[in-house]
């Protein structure tokens with residue numbers, strides 16, 4: 001278990017590299033998806049998600065790790081259409097605070113969204129599990145979904161309604177599964193693609209990023225529930241600290257090309 005890290009204060013992102021040198025390395029994420037770096041790539045086929053349609057008979061673990069709320073995913077969920085098979089491991093969110101309700105990690109031409117969903121997969125053709133894959137250059141593939149405030153989102157409701165069970169760091173509960181496809185935008189054919197990193201320590205440059213062009217919505221009430229019901233502190237600590245603002249700032253694009261699947 002590495003050194004403790006946070007988003008603000010003495011262990012904040014400017015200090016991550018002191019204990020996690022990759023955080024000052026190359027190919028860091030997130031980045032601003034800036035149209036000056038775009039290159040249309042006709043070989044980028046629609047993302048195909050397999051076995052995302054979980055049923056409520058299955059139980060998943062929802063966990064507050066102090067940095068996000070994370071839902072474990074069954075290994076039959078995977079992506080196809082990439083050069084290798086990428087098996088799902090977990091999903092989690094990054095979000096803003098009630099007073100600063102912009103908390104996506106990726107931005108589009110400088111625009112930050114309300115929140116961002118990450119569905120983390122590992123290259124299961126080459127590696128046995130996510131821990132082994134995490135620091136390999138072809139180890140991980142993450143789907144990023146930008147989230148803005150708008151209509152109520154019933155699928156996000158399927159797990160936001162259990163947040164009260166994981167109020168404190170290191171709490172975990174079992175929750176009924178649901179159709180994870182419903183968390184993604186309707187169009188899986190329009191996306192940005194680039195080589196980047198984990199957005200949290202140890203910042204390994206191991207992620208093939210896919211960020212969908214179209215955002216999804218959650219309601220204002222759903223956003224406020226997310227931003228006010230979970231803490232980054234454990235139950236034992238006397239002063240609870242709300243878990244929000246858990247996004248890393250944009251990293252240098254270093255002239256990376258951002259491939260886009262659409263014109």
Ligand code: 1SD
Pocket residue numbers: 067090092118120134142197198199200
């Ligand atoms: O923040 C997550 C981190 O919790 C862990 O899931 C890691 C994968 O092992 O991925 C990062 S992120 O880059 O998906 N934000």
Ligand code: ZN
Pocket residue numbers: 092093094118199
């Ligand atoms: Zn993430």
